Structure formats: C-alpha cells, structure tokens
Amino acid sequence: MGDDAVVPDRVQQRLRERIEAALPVLPRRAATDAERSGKRSASVTMTLLPVPGATGDGPLAAEVAFVLTRRARSLRAHSGQWALPGGRLDAGETAEQAARREVAEEVGLELSPDRVLGLLDDYPTRSGYVITPVVLWAGGVGEPVPNPDEVAELHRLPLTEIDREPRFLTIPESDAPVIQVPLFDRYVHAPTGAVLHQFREVVLHGRPTRVAHLEQPVFAWR
Known part of the structure; x- marks a missing residue:
C-alpha cells in the first residue's frame, strides 16, 4: 500500500485546487520564435x-511533495545530474503529452490529461533546448518507481x-x-534549479518571478 493511501481523496482534491489557484499569479511566458x-x-x-x-x-510546502531524480550514469547527456522527470518532445507531441509520457517512462506513473495543473515559463538552455515545465498532480495513482x-x-x-533562498554567482563567461x-x-543549478525556484516563488509565495534569464554553469552548456 502506497503513501497516498493515508491521504483521503477530499484532501488530495483540496491540495490540487490550492496549487491550481496559485499558478495564475504568473502569466506564463512562452519562448519567442527567435529564442526557439x-x-x-x-x-x-x-x-x-x-x-x-x-x-x-x-x-x-509541508503537505505536498515533488519527484526529483538523479540521471543514470549510462545516459549520454547530463549523466549523473539531478533532474526533474522529462525529456524531448516526440514528433506531433505537445509539452503536456511529452511530460506525461516521460513520467510514465522514468518513474512509472500513468497520468491522464486532467492531471495537468498548468505550465511555468519556458527556459531556453545553453545545450540547445527550450524546456517547458509542466505541473502534474500524481496523487492517488501509486508510488513512483x-x-x-x-x-x-x-x-x-x-x-x-x-x-x-537560492544563491546567485557571477561568472566571467556571462553577464x-x-x-x-x-x-x-549541495546546490542544484539551472535549468532544474531555475524551475524549482520559479515554482517555489509562484506556488508557495505568490510572487510572479521570472527565471529564463538566469544562467547555467559552464559545465552544463554542452
């Protein structure tokens, strides 16, 4: 029996509604064509x-948890790094569809479309991606594996x-x-760190904080 079994459905619904109500404080910013x-x-x-x-x-902050992974050492890209479940969009997929697929593939949680609570700002990375953060509610479907x-x-x-509070560093390679x-x-860097920080600011504190301008460390530029 998973941990969700000790949380009644009405409580889960209340938590979900509170997160959904908090997300609109940030009018989502999508990447421009030039950024893409x-x-x-x-x-x-x-x-x-x-x-x-x-x-x-x-x-x-005390009643809701999130899933964080460390990438397998066998992966070619960013092996061993802390990451949120996710990955590249397949042809014809939306960000929401890709998010649900990746969660199923990486941690075994099968989530229906109505589990999508909202989106955060796009984050263009130094390694050649535009990342769309998707907020998903996974309560009541079992434990992640x-x-x-x-x-x-x-x-x-x-x-x-x-x-x-995050730490902000100055590096010679970027303004x-x-x-x-x-x-x-220890410390988690962008893009994962940027997504975590924006979620914290928006959902836990009601602050419409932007993060796409925040830099990644040089080792993540590749």
Whole structure:
C-alpha cells in the first residue's frame, strides 16, 4: 500500500485546487520564435504528490511533495545530474503529452490529461533546448518507481526542501547570474534549479518571478 493511501481523496482534491489557484499569479511566458531558433523542444515536470498525513489546510510546502531524480550514469547527456522527470518532445507531441509520457517512462506513473495543473515559463538552455515545465498532480495513482535505464536515484521530497533562498554567482563567461538552489547539502543549478525556484516563488509565495534569464554553469552548456 502506497503513501497516498493515508491521504483521503477530499484532501488530495483540496491540495490540487490550492496549487491550481496559485499558478495564475504568473502569466506564463512562452519562448519567442527567435529564442526557439535552432533549439529542440523538451518538457520537464513538477510531479506532485501529497505528503502522508496531509490535511489539505496546512502550509503547501509541508503537505505536498515533488519527484526529483538523479540521471543514470549510462545516459549520454547530463549523466549523473539531478533532474526533474522529462525529456524531448516526440514528433506531433505537445509539452503536456511529452511530460506525461516521460513520467510514465522514468518513474512509472500513468497520468491522464486532467492531471495537468498548468505550465511555468519556458527556459531556453545553453545545450540547445527550450524546456517547458509542466505541473502534474500524481496523487492517488501509486508510488513512483524508478526505471533503472534512466534513473539512478528517485526522491520524493516535501516542498519545504526547496523553500529556501537560492544563491546567485557571477561568472566571467556571462553577464547573467548563475542560480544555485540549496538541496541535499549541495546546490542544484539551472535549468532544474531555475524551475524549482520559479515554482517555489509562484506556488508557495505568490510572487510572479521570472527565471529564463538566469544562467547555467559552464559545465552544463554542452
């Protein structure tokens, strides 16, 4: 029996509604045609589940968790890095469709279209992608299980873990600041760090904070 079994459906619905109500504080910004030029489309997910014992009325940061993975060492691109479930769009797919497919492939959660709660801002990466973050509600469909071909580690973390002030670094290679989000006694960089920070700002604090201008570390430019 999974952790979701201890959270009643009415509580899960209440948590879901609170997240949906928070997202419109940020009018979503899609990448421009110029920003998309020469880049491939991808999606990443904030895959959300209730924390065991949630009441639906407590602080969202303590009552909702998200799925974070460490990419398998066998993967060619960005192996071993912390990541949100996601990947490149297949031909004809929308960002929402790709997000749901990737969550099923990487962590075994089959989510219907009505589990999409909303989108955050597009983030153009240095490595040739425009990433669309998709917010998904995964409560009540079972526990995430990592696919060992793609995922080395899987963590179900309460949002309190990202409700911290990020660090911004200056680097000689760029005029934009590099964002570092504290997690696991170390730091998570953009694009994952940028998505986590924007979600924290919008959903937990009601602040329409933009992040597409925030820089990635040089090692992630490839």
